[in-house]
Amino acid sequence: MSDADSGAGILVADDDPDVLFAVSELLKTAGFNVETASNGSDALRSLGERQFDALLSDIAMPDMDGIALLRKVRERHLDLPVVLMTGEPRMDTAIQAVEHGALRYLLKPVSGAALAQAMESAVRLHRVARWKREALVYLGAERKLVGDHAGLESSLAQAIDTLTIAFQPIVRASSGEIYGHEALVRNSIIALQHPTALFEAAERLGATQKLGRTIRARAAHSARTNGSESLFVNLHPTDLNDDELFSDTAPLSQRASSVVLEVTERTSLHTVSNLKGRIKTLRAMGFRIAVDDLGAGYAGLTSFAALEPDVVKLDMSIVRGVDADPIRRKLVSSMAAMCRELGILVVAEGVETLPEYQAVVELGCDLVQGFWTGRPIS
Numbered sequence: 001m002s003d004a005d006s007g008a009g010i011l012v013a014d015d016d017p018d019v020l021f022a023v024s025e026l027l028k029t030a031g032f033n034v035e036t037a038s039n040g041s042d043a044l045r046s047l048g049e050r051q052f053d054a055l056l057s058d059i060a061m062p063d064m065d066g067i068a069l070l071r072k073v074r075e076r077h078l079d080l081p082v083v084l085m086t087g088e089p090r091m092d093t094a095i096q097a098v099e100h101g102a103l104r105y106l107l108k109p110v111s112g113a114a115l116a117q118a119m120e121s122a123v124r125l126h127r128v129a130r131w132k133r134e135a136l137v138y139l140g141a142e143r144k145l146v147g148d149h150a151g152l153e154s155s156l157a158q159a160i161d162t163l164t165i166a167f168q169p170i171v172r173a174s175s176g177e178i179y180g181h182e183a184l185v186r187n188s189i190i191a192l193q194h195p196t197a198l199f200e201a202a203e204r205l206g207a208t209q210k211l212g213r214t215i216r217a218r219a220a221h222s223a224r225t226n227g228s229e230s231l232f233v234n235l236h237p238t239d240l241n242d243d244e245l246f247s248d249t250a251p252l253s254q255r256a257s258s259v260v261l262e263v264t265e266r267t268s269l270h271t272v273s274n275l276k277g278r279i280k281t282l283r284a285m286g287f288r289i290a291v292d293d294l295g296a297g298y299a300g301l302t303s304f305a306a307l308e309p310d311v312v313k314l315d316m317s318i319v320r321g322v323d324a325d326p327i328r329r330k331l332v333s334s335m336a337a338m339c340r341e342l343g344i345l346v347v348a349e350g351v352e353t354l355p356e357y358q359a360v361v362e363l364g365c366d367l368v369q370g371f372w373t374g375r376p377i378s
Helices: 017-029 040-049 066-076 091-099 112-138 149-161 195-205 208-222 237-241 252-258 275-285 302-307 326-342 354-362
Strands: 009-013 033-037 054-058 082-086 104-107 164-172 178-186 230-235 259-264 288-294 311-314 345-348 367-369
Touching: 009 017, 009 040, 017 033, 017 054, 017 112, 033 040, 040 054, 040 066, 054 066, 054 112, 066 082, 066 091, 066 149, 082 112, 104 112, 149 195, 149 208, 164 208, 178 195, 178 208, 195 208, 208 230, 208 237, 208 252, 230 237, 230 252, 230 288, 237 259, 237 275, 252 259, 275 288, 275 302, 288 302, 311 326, 326 345, 326 354, 354 367
Parallel strands: 009 033, 009 054, 054 082, 082 104, 178 230, 230 259, 259 288, 288 311, 311 345, 345 367
Antiparallel strands: 164 178, 164 367
16 A cells, blocks of 8 residues: 555445454555444444545445445445445346446455455545546536436436526517516536536436426426516427427416427437427417527528427527627628518527627617626526
């Protein structure tokens, strides 16, 4: 063991007292500070009371086995290396161990040298993980902080539990009057606060339907009741495959005539079955359709034609600096003119300055959204 690893804290969990004693003594001889737990519940209690550099746990324990303990650990400690041991190796537990972020899967009996080597590696990786986390926070890249499958699973569950909706005004370009509000997702998990990170996590875990239903329900519940204003709600493409969206009793369906469903251009719609038919059904229910992030996503016209949008939202990457950039001015002017001919409303997103606001009004945009006209509010 290197000097840097000397004195590292290891928590060992095993329901067999003889194995617990033997493993503990081996690791102490190797220079580690060792604390023991005779079951998973005691191990969790110890983890809540002090910090460790690694956890070594048996798999076959009563009350809470090693896999269940690993899942619980990941709810609180994304970076803590967990090494699992078993005397009865099985393919299903090995797969679960890897899926939920176990560092190693050791078969009993384990030699003292192999055990010490595994825990030294765990301690070093823990230090690397902590350094990376600190660096990402310093560099402002918090959305990359989510760890392995179990850590991501726990973070997404907490994000959904704490999910709230903020509303950003969308105003009429000509008068500045409120036309409607966009429902924007917020949650308390730093790594998933950006909507892209939140949906990427849901996609990885197959949880986009649960996330989409939660967003729609909370948007409908939290929205203002002024019937003259429109409520803009973002849809993930997979939401269009969710039968709940088309139910007359769904939260948004109750106010469909005032709801604009935004479908982003950043994600392909090729996974949506019978796209035209589904959009036709939504329109028959009273919903209007918007294409979001226009100009920053897929260049093809297939999805645009299938959606036949009532509203298009120009991506902020095109709008930012439009007052001083001739190319951006031409792009915005051309899109506004084409949409006017098609009877489609144009929203300029991301307007942050008075010159930008004046430019998009001059260039023919119907609606404006951005910090200049109003920040999101709870």
